[in-house]
Amino acid sequence: MLALVDCNSFYASCEQVFRPDLRGKPIVVLSNNDGCIVARNREVKALGIPGLEPYFKLEPLLKKHNVHVFSSNYELYADLSSRVMDVASSFSPDVEIYSIDELFLSLDGMKCDLNQYAKKIRKTIWRHVRVPVSVGVAPTKTLSKIANHTAKKYLGLKGVCILDNPKKWKSILKKIPISDVWGVGRRLTERLIECGVITASDLAQQSPESMRKLFNINIERTVRELNGEVCIPIEEEAEPRKQIFSTRTFGHRIYDLSELQQSISTYTTRACEKLRKQESLVNVATVFIQTSRFDDLRYLRSKIVRMPYATNDTGLIVNQLNRKVKDLFIKGLPYYKAGVGFIDLSNQYNQQMSLFDNHQPSRRTRLMEVVDSINSKKYGSIQLASNGINQDWKMRRLKRSPSYTTKWNEIPTIK
DNA sequence: TCTGGGGTCCTAGGACCC
DNA sequence: TCTGGGGTCCTAGGACCC
Numbered sequence: 056m057l058a059l060v061d062c063n064s065f066y067a068s069c070e071q072v073f074r075p076d077l078r079g080k081p082i083v084v085l086s087n088n089d090g091c092i093v094a095r096n097r098e099v100k101a102l103g104i105p106g107l108e109p110y111f112k113l114e115p116l117l118k119k120h121n122v123h124v125f126s127s128n129y130e131l132y133a134d135l136s137s138r139v140m141d142v143a144s145s146f147s148p149d150v151e152i153y154s155i156d157e158l159f160l161s162l163d164g165m166k167c168d169l170n171q172y173a174k175k176i177r178k179t180i181w182r183h184v185r186v187p188v189s190v191g192v193a194p195t196k197t198l199s200k201i202a203n204h205t206a207k208k209y210l211g212l213k214g215v216c217i218l219d220n221p222k223k224w225k226s227i228l229k230k231i232p233i234s235d236v237w238g239v240g241r242r243l244t245e246r247l248i249e250c251g252v253i254t255a256s257d258l259a260q261q262s263p264e265s266m267r268k269l270f271n272i273n274i275e276r277t278v279r280e281l282n283g284e285v286c287i288p289i290e291e292e293a294e295p296r297k298q299i300f301s302t303r304t305f306g307h308r309i310y311d312l313s314e315l316q317q318s319i320s321t322y323t324t325r326a327c328e329k330l331r332k333q334e335s336l337v338n339v340a341t342v343f344i345q346t347s348r349f350d351d352l353r354y355l356r357s358k359i360v361r362m363p364y365a366t367n368d369t370g371l372i373v374n375q376l377n378r379k380v381k382d383l384f385i386k387g388l389p390y391y392k393a394g395v396g397f398i399d400l401s402n403q404y405n406q407q408m409s410l411f412d413n414h415q416p417s418r419r420t421r422l423m424e425v426v427d428s429i430n431s432k433k434y435g436s437i438q439l440a441s442n443g444i445n446q447d448w449k450m451r452r453l454k455r456s457p458s459y460t461t462k463w464n465e466i467p468t469i470k
Numbered sequence: 471t472c473t474g475g476g477g478t479c480c481t482a483g484g485a486c487c488c
Numbered sequence: 489t490c491t492g493g494g495g496t497c498c499t500a501g502g503a504c505c506c
Contacts, residue, residue, distance in 0.1 A: 065506095086475040093475070093506085109474040127475090154506055240504045273504095300477055307472085341499090349474060359498060394476095451473090480503080487496085 056162040056169060056192055056219060057289070059199040060143050060176060063187045063207065063214075065156035066094035069135050070125050072185045073459045073467050081122040085110050088304050088450040089126050126452035134460045138184045146176050151289045159196060161289050173215040193218040196287045197280035200237040201227065201255065221283060228281065231255035238277050243270070255281060295333040295400070301326040302394025305448040308347075312384045315344055315393055316377045317443030322395050323376055324442060327369040330397060331427060336365035336406070336415070339399035342376045344383050347391035356383045364413045365401050367423055371415075373441055 062068060066084035071077045081098035085091065091107050102120050104113060110124075117124060136155045144150045149161035165172065173190040180188050191202025198218055205227055206216035218224040234244040236255050250269075252258050259281035267275035276286040301322040309315065319342060330337060343357035358379040366372060376395055406414070429437050457465035 088473085088475075090474055107475085111473045114473095156506080238504075242503060296478070298478060302476065304475070347474075355500080357499065391474095396478095450475095475506105477505080478503105479505105480501105482501090483499090485496100485498080488494090 056165075056194055057196060057199045058147075058160040058162055058173060058176070059191045059196070059203045060139075060158055060160065060180070060188050061191070061203050061207075062139060062156040063189060064094050064096040065136075065186070066125075066127065066132055067096035067099075068186050069128070069132050070123075070456055072135060074456075077123055081120060082125065083117065083122055084125045084127055085454070086127060087452075088306060089453055090304065093127070124454055126455040128452075128455050128458065130458040130461045131456065135184060135186060139180055139186055139188070142180050142183045143176060143188075146172070146179075149289055149291060151291060152293075159199070159289055162192065169217050169219060170215060173217065174213075177214050187214070189214045189216075191216050191218070193224065194283045195280040195285050196289075197237050197277055198224055198283065201231055201235075204231070204235060224281075224283070225256065225259075228256035228259055229254055233258055236277065236281070238273055243274070246270070293333075295335055295402070296329070297400065298396060298398050299326050299329045299333075299335075299337075299400070300394060300396040301329075302343075302392065302396075303450060304392040305390070306451045307448070308350075308389035308391055309448050310387065310389065312381065312386075314443070314448050315384060315390060316380055317441065317446065318393050318448050319376055319380050319395060320373045320439055320441040320443070321446070322393070323373045324369050324438060326395055326397055327367060327372060327423075328427070328430075330400070331367050331423060334403040335397075335400040336367050336403050337372065337397040337400055338362055338365050339397075340372065340376060341396045341398055342379050342383070342394070343396075344380065344390055344393045346388055350389055350391065352388055354385065354388050358383055359398075364415055365406060366415045366419075367403065368415060368419045369423065369426075370439065371419070373439060377441070 067082040070082055070084065081102060082096045083092045083099055084094040086093045089110055091109055092113065093107065095104060095106055099122055104116060132155060140152055140158055143158055143160065147160035147162060151159045153159060162169065169192050173192055177188055177190050180186060189203050189206040191199045191206050193199040193202045202216040202218045206212050206214050218227060231254060233239055233247050233252055233254060236258060247258065252261065258278060261278055263275045263278045266278050279286050303322065340360045341357050342360060343355065345355035346352050360375050360379055362375060426437055459465060459467050
């Protein structure tokens with residue numbers, strides 16, 4: 056058996072941890088740049104306010120209902136997330152942290168009442184971190200997602216749902232629309248409904264082989280998982296990413312090549328940190344700049360860049376990419392977003408060397424290690440001048456709450 | 471004043487070469 | 489009148505997740 060522990064409207068719950076006065080009040084959290092609503096708590100959902108909609112469109116409605124609005128505060132969420140993960144991880148030797156707000160726990164070999172155990176997980180996390188979670192228990196990841204979804208939906212279940220035999224999950228699956236199944240998105244929903252597959256139960260009854268032929272191997276896995284057959288195992292060691300991206304929309308439209316290059320330099324720095332963390336080197340990268348799809352002048356161009364050798368050297372990569380930005384840049388356009396992606400990676404310790412190829416000088420490798428170790432103590436202590444000083448293009452976060460747990464001068468005080 | 475997320479993986483199709 | 493292969497690289501965009 057497998058437990059999926061998932062925080063309830065995580066970002067909104069984080070905003071309440073140090074603001075007990077907001078308990079029971081409606082709260083939304085906005086995406087980067089205060090663009091879209093990305094988290095709504097139960098009270099907001101009850102008002103019928105939709106998620107992933109532009110904030111400026113819903114602002115009047117939110118004001119009318121006295122909804123509390125927060126910019127995203129990733130410093131706070133990341134810190135509270137790691138506390139939730141620490142506490143939850145103490146309940147199983149085998150865990151997989153799946154995203155910032157959810158993790159899978161293997162309960163194999165546990166000789167205990169699953170319902171009692173799930174309740175204890177929930178209660179302990181609340182006591183230690185003051186973040187509410189729901190726990191879904193089932194034999195496969197896909198079913199535990201459904202169990203978790205059910206635990207959240209029916210208040211009477213008190214945040215816990217156990218689907219440990221076919222009889223239990225079969226009756227639940229009939230009530231779950233196909234679009235709520237993990238791995239089934241908007242497009243697949245349309246196509247499945249055309250085939251008469253409306254509920255999760257309908258999908259579970261399809262033959263896995265024919266689903267593979269009609270769609271792809273992932274749907275086959277979903278069908279099998281809905282029947283209790285494990286196809287997607289717990290991965291304790293995160294597989295290294297095959298691609299690494301860092302992209303952002305700007306705080307406002309920018310027109311200036313040097314500002315674009317500052318942003319590319321900053322995003323490349325971030326991508327390089329992810330790259331070194333997973334002990335990879337980049338062979339091929341891509342860089343893009345674009346205008347908004349809502350502006351009259353649509354422009355999106357990207358460029359593939361081959362590195363002279365497999366590298367994790369921020370300085371070298373920034374230099375290579377910023378040269379290409381110059382080629383992509385057209386004067387006079389209102390740029391809205393830019394980004395970099397490392398699309399061909401190899402392992403740092405498993406390089407196929409050639410007698411004549413260049414490779415990264417070892418002093419550069421050591422330099423990167425030193426930079427990372429300095430920045431691990433205080434992020435941003437040391438960075439390239441090419442990132443810019445003022446960074447006027449950076450995103451807006453006008454309604455950000457304090458970083459209560461990660462900045463000395465923002466620690467809450469008790470009067 | 472003006473506002474519209476970010477990340478990973480995958481694939482269709484065009485350009486180019488032989 | 490319309491057709492005629494195979495491989496690689498690159499770009500654009502889609503699908504899904506949170």
